[in-house]
């Protein structure tokens with residue numbers, strides 16, 4: 433009997449062992465071998481001229497797709513996990529390219545001050561087609577400096593001062609609209625508000641909520657389809673994005689014509705007015721300028737809207753901070769909750785120090801732009817590592833804000849930290865701390881042209897919200913996603929009502 437059992441046992445266990453070995457080979461050894469071969473293939477021939485340093489640590493995933501699937505699944509946690517494992521400089525392979533992700537002030541300094549010598553901007557070809565060659569972010573060298581100088585005229589002290597009355601009026605219209613309904617999705621509504629502000633202040637279109645909705649639908653259609661495969665096939669993403677762009681360009685051309693016709697007769701001057709007034713403007717081609725306005729329009733609302741929603745989120749979670757803002761407004765004589773008569777000047781707004789700390793802290797803790805993308809023009813070194821020519825570099829702005837030793841307890845929302853820190857967001861004055869620790873608006877020659885406009889929009893929003901409203905977040909701690917831009921997954925449901933002015 434025993435022998436009989438034994439004789440059956442031997443073949444059974446050998447089959448079992450065989451399957452076990454096949455499973456191990458298929459699930460563990462084969463992927464490991466494929467990954468190793470792919471790593472070897474990508475790194476073997478990469479340039480090393482002028483550097484003896486090693487490539488940064490990290491992994492490159494599977495052939496072609498790299499680590500894209502894991503990246504899509506994990507969102508921003510993908511970067512956090514790798515930074516904790518490999519440090520401030522590591523390699524990965526996402527969205528079709530070997531990429532070196534870099535964070536930390538001293539590393540950012542090498543890259544951001546090396547524009548045109550070490551690095552240049554890098555955009556996927558679908559984005560280049562949608563944004564067009566006339567926009568600032570695609571321009572390089574002298575053309576970039578020329579265009580930037582002209583565009584910056586739309587954001588001088590005088591221009592910003594001129595935007596304030598319309599900025600306040602439009603913000604108030606939206607707050608009243610939100611207070612008239614039972615519940616809003618803060619994320620979508622802030623997107624519409626930022627869009628309405630950009631269409632009036634930057635492009636000069638007449639403010640009309642129906643027209644704003646029409647334009648924003650075309651825009652969203654373009655934006656949602658622009659990260660797509662670079663093939664122009666009817667019905668596919670890029671084709672849809674370019675169709676939307678065509679309609680948008682017609683609308684922008686109408687706005688430009690109107691400004692050219694009416695010129696200085698208008699009392700309100702949009703960003704387009706300020707730009708057209710430049711004497712060098714003639715060197716801008718018509719089509720290029722339409723591209724530039726489309727870029728301002730897009731950048732003008734996309735990142736700003738994410739921060740407006742973050743204002744709801746963080747001040748809703750931290751009533752003590754909201755109370756502090758109100759006290760400062762009261763001290764400055766602008767907490768006139770029952771009156772909509774007053775219009776604070778730009779200087780008056782700039783004097784509100786705590787308000788500015790709140791804005792900087794919201795932008796730090798939940799930076800709308802996670803990274804800037806560059807291509808290495810030649811092989812160079814960052815820290816102890818080599819960055820090979822031609823590789824993509826992701827400059828980790830958000831990573832730096834959440835890991836820099838300059839910020840004590842970096843994941844805590846604490847506007848008061850700015851009382852002891854220098855103004856890292858300004859080029860004026862000395863700073864004993866490297867400004868690259870705060871790159872919410874980028875740095876070097878590619879710094880954000882709209883940063884002062886964006887900060888003003890956010891400040892005005894906080895002032896109006898604190899003066900006139902109270903609100904309740906329905907899910908104050910729901911999950912956040914960060915890519916393409918930060919938002920809570922449930923779109924931030926909240927109820928907002930008129931504040932009791934006696935409190």
Ligand code: HEM
Pocket residue numbers: 568569570580634727728729731732733735736739799800801803804805829871872873874875877878879880881882883885886
């Ligand atoms: C909270 C709002 C905003 C944030 C956080 C933000 C952030 C940034 C960052 C980090 C960059 C540099 C990207 C890089 O290094 O590649 C940038 C560039 C740029 N931003 Fe903004 N931005 C904001 C709002 C705006 C607004 C309102 C405008 C226009 C009205 C604007 C226009 C631009 C343009 C045109 C560039 C390209 C600059 C160049 O290539 O020289 N941004 N922005």
